[in-house]
Amino acid sequence: MDTLYIKKSDIPSWWNAIKAAHDHVVAPVRKDKVVEFARVESYEQVATDYIQTTRSAKEVLFPRTERLFSYKKNGRDIEVQDFDPESVPSQVLWHVRPCDAASLFPLDAVFNWDYKDVMYNTRRERTAIVATSCATADEYCFCTSVGGGAGDTRGSDILLTYTADGAIAEVMTEKGKSLVALSQNLFTEYTAGDKDKYVADVPRVFDVEKLKEKMHGMFDSQVWKEQSERCLGCGACAYVCPTCSCFDIQENPKGSCGERLRCWDSCGFAQFTLHTSGHNPRSTQASRWRQRLMHKFSYIPQRQDSLGCTGCGRCSRACPVDMNIKEHLSSIDKIQ
Amino acid sequence: MSKIGVFVCHCGENIGGTVDCEKVAQEAAKIPGVEVSTDYKYMCSDPGQTIIKNAIKEKGLDGVVVAACSPRMHESTFRAACAEACLNPYMCEIANIREHCSWVHEKGEATTQKALDLVRMQVEKVKKDLPLSTIKVPVTKKALVIGGGIAGIQAALDIANAGHKVILVEKEPSIGGHMAQLSETFPTLDCSQCILTPRMVEVAQHPNITLYTYAEVEGLEGFIGNFTARIRLKARSVDLEKCTGCGMCTTKCPTKKVPSEFNALMGLRTAIYVPSPQSVPNKPTIDKEHCVYYKTGKCKLCEKVCPTGAITFDAPDEIITEEVGAVVVCTGFDVAPTSEFSEYGYGRYKDVITGLQFERLASASGPTMGEIRRPSDGTVPKKIVFIACAGSRDAAKGRPYCSKICCMYTAKHAMLYQHKVHDGESYVFYMDIRAGGKNYDEFVRRAIEEDGVNYIRGRVARVYERDGKLIVKGVDTLLGGEQVEIEADMVVLATAGVANKGAEDLAQKLHISYDKYNFFAEAHPKLKPVETNTAGIFLAGACQSPKDIPDTVAAASGAAVKVAALFSKDQLLREPVVAVVNRMPPPVFSTCVGCSLCVDICPYSAITMENIKDRAGNVIKTVASINPGLCQGCGTCVAFCRSKSIDLQGFSNEEMYSSVMAALHE
Amino acid sequence: MEKVGLYPGCSLKGSSREYGESVVALARVLNLPLEEIKDWNCCGASSAHAVSKELSLALPARILSLAASQGYKELLVPCAACFSRLKTAQHHLKADDTLCKKIEDIIGAEVGGVKILSVMEWLEKYAIDAIKEKMTHPIKARVACYYGCLLVRPTGVIKGDRVEDPQSLDNLVKLAGATPIDWAFKTECCGGGMSIAATETVGKLSAAVLEDATHRGAKAIIVDCPMCHSNLDMRRPYINKNMESPSAAPVLYITQLLGMACGLTPDEVGVGRHFVNYKEEAICQK
């Protein structure tokens, strides 16, 4: 790992070099009241005055809707057109939060668990991640409680930490190095000490290791009903979550042509587990809420050696009835 | 994969001349799911139908599209052909490439392409078609006739003579209705009672007719072939079984001065009474409003004199239910409330009377034994004025319609008057003379020319009394609008015919519609004149609009034929194009959430809410349910249902959706 | 009680002064708030509608507008001709927005929605209890209530419920103790519009009215229309010539009759201005 330094005034030229070298640069952009990731053409478009984007950066690798294949019927013949890896551009994800970068671990695990998902992996390979340490946080943030931090480098190819007049660049991977190499002359060694003073202080509110252990035995707890009582059963939390990866397969036939699509889905919906028979194994919102938390804090850790939550707080911000996950986890933590 | 056959008809040159049928058949063969596609000169001909039938059998087709003329033309032909080849007839669809294509477009590529598109739309529809079977509704072969006037009598007799049971319900103590009150009838001047009473007796004696007089329909539930009627048998305080109709009670009754309804309030009757000597049943009823016993708790004279002990004081009303398959509504009409005619002094001057009252005066069974006498002093009027259109054709009184019978009965009244009072003078004020009908105009001419009735075309402005005379001020528009003033002894108003009091309530109980004058509405003014919008309920007579006797009797027989046709089979067969609310196994039961908004949208009241219960009888869910007997298949509820829990057989969501998609995608 | 505006029109200031005076006097006795509206103009009766439709609407429209802008919700219009013109204008203007706009442009103000009251309506609405309370001199006589045409017709505009046999005056005179006769000429024409042009018609028509009333024993004719009044009163000698037996029944405004019943003197209600002598003892019992 190299720790380098770049002057504030030099960042735009480095950015331009990156933009010139890669097809797409994706960065947070302000639209009215919300900030969302979007393809940007100039450095000025990048938004910095926000705590968190509404949606996470996962859709760069796992789009809301993506085509698995298309087909065309010709009389009795059928011609199928498969996913073409060559169609995936090389891209740079700029100015993501460390909590988003950290979310790639559980996503990588899901898409490579038994079946290796070509579409996800191709995008993953062709995407470089330049994250930015958080200088500010709000009451929804709890990255430190789930093993991350406002200056955490996990998942990033480069982590930038802004100082008063420049940025500390922690170059973590070869991909990162090649991005630096585009403007090597702008970087200097950084030796001025700890970055911590430039990074937001996010208080730790529970011990995640204890929590994981405790939740393992909590399947039949009353807490799920109590916590989920006000849940309305929408999909907002799952759709804004950086690690939620449930999807649904849909057909889009148009006469003799058509395509098969993969679309986001959410375990919060009542229909998610509805069987054709009419039976629904998760028939109550309490069981669906339990699934959401158990999945993130019990099932994923058991199988994939990572947590299913990075403490970004998006679900809490998006929830129409203020289901605050940090608060709910803390209260589980406090159960004796 | 479906196995669909496409059969393209040339219709000689009708289609073939504009559309390249061969090409349509070739291209249709490429549509996925099409097993066979062929064209032929005349698909509807015997050889053409044979091609279809053979293809169904040989290729095992599960759907057929015939591209030919309008489905309104030959859909039934081709569906029958499919049925013969053992394919469900509702798996056959028609692509209309004649009326909608070859006849309306020029020959060319675009027209052939359109024909192919129309075929594709039907192919995709057939793929979603489900086999349907004709709906069979059991029929209770018993009719309910409401109202025992001439319409009800005629309808009941016709249905009964066709071999079916009839329940006849009359709210008055006797059947007969208004016709029984009439003196003579136009245009033949037969005595009304002479022609009516035999029919009344026939009703009473007919083995197929059950007669309930002094009874009213309280409610009607169910649907065509399967109605349940609740009938209130009002307590008449006389046991009809025991009563012999000897009349002792009526002679002894101390209350003798009750105005007689039968005599249009011109004569008097007792409190225990028989409306008229010809009443059917000819047995008395106690009028509780006027009976001394009911008023004071004392008397019971009738009970004492009754030789058979038939008087049953204090018996309650009885409610019975009857299962019937059809209903004929014959509740008749009423005359306009006379309080409307203050300018004519009705109610203030005793000698201003209505036409119906005149009928009673002229009737041999009436209060004057058929002599025309003034109600005020009993003298014979020497000068009489008839005012036609009293309340009819009068938008200011809210009744712009013509009451139809008044011109004729006014002519009859004037004629009867002239026959009875030879030295009398009669005047008729009229707006127009509407005498359309067999021998009708001749009748009016006779009144004018032979009987010397003075017809004055004009309206009467005012009638007032002065020194015992009625001064009638009017205008003669044929004499240049000259004012006319007649000093009359009697004035007869041809009051408008109006809907019965309570007609609206009855319509609501029966779930039939009514117009703004509260006359019951027919299903179609020309082609369905005796049907209502509710299947199985029919109309006859003046409850629908003012009618004369011949029209009433014709309508009653018409309604009776409809009933007899309905009763001709044990089951009623209906097209399966009906809406259905989905049902599923537990725990879902149905996707319907029971919002009940569809109940109001149905024009046929076919939708009700049904409780789904568990074994213990607890309600698990309330969902909509559509009665296939009542549903006519418009599909308005289908498009309205938010959760798409209702679908229309034959025009289902999937079928319509696929057709639209096929119109836009190859 | 909210103040009601009063539109007297020309008659009540001229030929029928006693009518106007008796309205005001009665209002005073019965404590009914009534105020003459300011700056009023001619209603256009008798000539405007024959000359110009706009004029016939604009004149009444201005009056209505004045009443509304001066803050009145209701406007009492005692003169039957004025009442008819105002009601008719309001009816047309309500029914047709475009027409209303046009007329408003002409008068330069909004018509507003003031409610027009005839004397009958005004008394029935506000005076019933007051009359019962204040009555000191009951009238013990048979009288003929004569409504004429303008207060009850046309039905589409006036919207009374018993156009052929109105009852309002009858009920009011009953309150004063009198017995209204049941007669046939309540709403017959007196010949009003022909008063100058064809006096002989007045003679014939009014004679029929008077004859029926006196024939049925009426001691006085009660009216609330200045035209009816002037015909039956001023032209009495001429009318009498058309009658078999001359009539001496006085013609009184309803407001005069009620006023006297409530203790006003004959002078206070101006019966002295009539041509046919009013003899107190004939109908009023002190």
Next chain:
Amino acid sequence: MEKKEFEPKIIAFVCNWCTYAGADLTGTSRMKYASNVRVVRFPCTGRIDFMLLLKAFAEGADGIIVSGCHPNDCHYTAGNFHARRRWMVLRGLMDFLGIDIRRIRFSWVSAGEGAKWAQLVNEHVETVRELGPYENYKKAAEYLKEGMYNG
């Protein structure tokens, strides 16, 4: 002119008893009209689901005709009255969303109005031809293929 070559696709949603029969009459009377229209037959205008109209646009229709029985003529007495209210609300909503409501023509055509049907189709084909293909609607139907990248 390029525009003249554009042949709009028109889908007509009609009721069985009046307009479909009216269009049959156009045929039996041999009146000619533009062949751009594809008729979908419904029992009643009350049966016409508004989603079908939207779907027609989404799947490539450039114009739509909706037609049924004149008021009071409905075979089912009231289906057209219900449909009329539904259309009133739908039209308002579509217009508020910027959907081009000029492309939907509502009409009453009775079974006796064969000539009116021909005229209706011809007029609407011309109207839509003038408006051109309804491209931006179809474009919006495409799912957001990495659409978020486009700013």
Next chain:
Amino acid sequence: MDKLKAKLIELFQSGEITLAIGYKQGTRGPRPFFCRSASDVEQMIFSNDYQPNLAVYLTKKEVVKDEKVAIVCTISALRSIAYLARENQIGQSQYKIIHLSPNDELMIFRSPWDIDPYIEEIPSTPSEDDRRVIEMLDAMTSEERWAWWAAQFSKCIKCYACRAACPMCYCTRCIVDNNRPQWIDPWASPLSNMEWQINRVMHLAGRCVGCGACGAACPEGIPVHLLNRKILDNIEENFGITAGLAPREGAVLNTFKPDDKENFIK
């Protein structure tokens, strides 16, 4: 507020209720509060402009089953309850309906039917901001409106929070969950998102009370409630039915008048 709390405590203590649904302070604003004892009543807060519309919970069997429920209602929630009762979704005296009027008067409705006379006095009106946006949109050309909404709907992620927050969206199978046929494309596209909204709004036409809970629930801040508001305006203008008042003559789209406007039908 004290009256409200005192009443709830009384109801808990007398055993008349086991659950009071109200609001308490959440992370940044009010959040729904399921209060189960007299001692917790203290946490209750209330204002008539709070979101979400709590009536949404009354059709959730798993929440209210086996409980004796009191619901603390905003005016909008009262309207929703009145409508829900009309649609047979809640029973005659199933819930204690408690309301604190804008002039701080405690009101308790014994049955949903008693609500009508109260809300009849209070038409549902949009906020100033909403009115301004609607006017801005009305002033645009059709193409401009299309572009504006298409941009809005490209944000939509189809989380259906708008549906979940609406008390009147109580269907157990929504049209979007129906795939035979697939009425609305399940993936996110500006058009399918718009189609979903058209369905939502059409299905609420004549049933929507104008509470704005749908718009408030949208995590992307899409003002979907403006569509409902526009329809309320449209219905008032065309059918003379005032927004938010209990419908006397059915639900607008299941009734008609023979002389309804038809100026667009040629």
